[in-house]
Structures are given as structure tokens and as C-alpha cells.
Amino acid sequence: MEKNKKIKSIAVLCSGGDSPGMNCAIRSVVRTAISEGLEVYGIKRGYSGLLEGAIEKMDASSVGNIMQRGGTILQTSRCKEFHDAGTRKEAANILRRKKIDALVVIGGNGSYNGAFALHSEQDIPVIGIPGTIDNDIAGTDYTIGFDTAVQTAVEAVDKIRDTAHSHARTFIVEVMGRKSPAIALHVGVCTGAENVVFPNKEVDYDEIISDIKRGAKRGKNSSIVVVAEGEVPGLAYKIQENLFDKHKLKSHVCILGHIQRGGRPSPIDRFISSRMGYEAVKGLIAGNYSSAAAYVKGEVELVPLKDCLGKKAEQRPQAYELVKTLSI
Ligand code: F6P
16 A cells, blocks of 8 residues: 555454453554544454455444453454465455455464465555464564463462362363463463473473472472473373373373463453554554554564564573472
């Protein structure tokens, strides 16, 4: 889109896994757009809904009383068809026919890739808002929903610790994170776990056993091992089996699953997503046609979307070291 052509109408969608705080971001986008005199549309079910033309005009009341709700009022999807350039052309034509000048995409890595392609191939102005509980998007220190997901998981592990202590048991608690270690490591630090298993690090059974035994030696009678689910949920059961086969260690498994994706967003998630929605709309108006809202050193700012397409550089060593040092 030409730089001097003014944006008059925008649409917003959520894509990929939902995350607590997405509703606050939608509310912020809609109300900032209205304050700026723009028309604003909500697209249902992510890119799939865009292709189906599931697009509705929104007003200030469409986003009333949603801040405190988890999930997304627009719903979301993982749309495989959007990997195809022809499909993206179709999507751009739908936006043009509806006279929608720009698109706000709230989602994770896959959603950002789709948005970037839509801009580079079809010249549709796009702006991303990082929404995923995994906190794994490059270019931003934070993604919406992470704080709430960690809080949910920590509360659950605290409860598990109570029963683990009462029965002197070892629990293997599986948290979300198909490719991301972030939730597992944070939960590990915040719950005093003995060990954390996360993607791209081979499970070291000898180390897990020695960590558990070390605690037991000084009188600790319960242990927690936090496991990121990895590619296929249920990894915790495999670890349980191997710990028994290799070391005769009996353990219990608890898989937290999708409860981590739901629930009331924490104030941190509400605040950051409100700031991001606002900056996203202001950014589009100012002519940022391929950007993303990012949280950098405690501030929300706009960064080039292309800098956010990969996975975040990892902070594993520090967090893992912390778990190991503090659980002796
Ligand atoms: O959205 C991110 C995430 O929750 C990952 O942590 C998890 O591995 C994956 O999505 C699960 O996806 P789905 O809900 O599609 O099974």
C-alpha cells in the first residue's frame, strides 16, 4: 500500500493457540481504532474465518466486559491452507473487497509468518501482536498469556507438592511447550522442582535420579520433576516408565494440559496486551506496514515484523542453572 494513502479501515484476528490476554488486546485495538476515527472489523476463527468471509464490524460495545475473560471472543484456528501463496492471494482479495486496508494479527510464530507473507506478496499492511503462552517469539521479551499460564501451572504444582509431601512421593508434572522451554523452566524455578525436562535437551535419567536422591538424603520427602510436553503430549509417562525400568523409582504423573491456556488473564497480561493493541493501531496509522508490537526492556514498542519470525534466543542456561542451584 502506498505510504501516502491513509488507512481508514482495519481488521483484527487471533490465530494459533489462544492465550489469556487476547481479549484485552482485541479490546485495545478496537477502541484505539475507534478513537482514531477508523472503521474496525473482527475476523472470526483466524485465517480460516478470513477465507470464509467471517468478518463483522465492531464498535466500542462489541468489546465491553471482555477484559477479564480468557480465550478470545473472536475465536482462533491453526490454518494449514494459509501456507499456500494462492490461498493468501484469495485472503488479500477478500480484504480488498471488504475495503479493509490493514490487518492486525494476534498470535504466535506461524501466525506471524502468515502475516509477513500477506504483506510481502500482497502488499496488505499488517501488524503483529505476540499472543502465545509459550513466550518464544523472537524480537520481544514477552508474549501475551505467558504470565497467566505460568501462574496457573505454579498454583497446580503447589497443590501437587502438598499431596506429594503427605505421601512422600515423586511427581512428574507435564506443562505445555511443544517447542518452547519457557513455561517448564519458569515453573521449575517457581516451585522448587528437582529437575526440568525441556525440548532439545536429551532426558538425562541419571541426573534426575541423582537430583531426587540428593534431596532425599537431607530429609526431603517429596520431589517434583517438571516436563515440557514436547512434540507429543504424554512425554511424562515415558519418563515415568524409564525411571522405573532403569532405576526402580516409582512416580506419579500429572499432565496439566490446556488448563494452562485458559482462565482470567493476570494484570500483567491485561496491561501489556492493552499497551500492545494501542501501539499496533497507532503504528499502522503512522505508516508501519510490516511491524509487530514488542516488549523490550520493560517498554512496548514497534519492531520490524521480519525480526520476529524466528524463535526467541533461549535463556535456558540461566534458568536451568537456577533450578539446579536452588534445589540442592
Ligand atoms: O499455543 C502454544 C501451545 O499451547 C503449546 O504450548 C502447546 O504445545 C500447543 O500449543 C498445543 O496446541 P494444541 O492446543 O493445538 O494441541
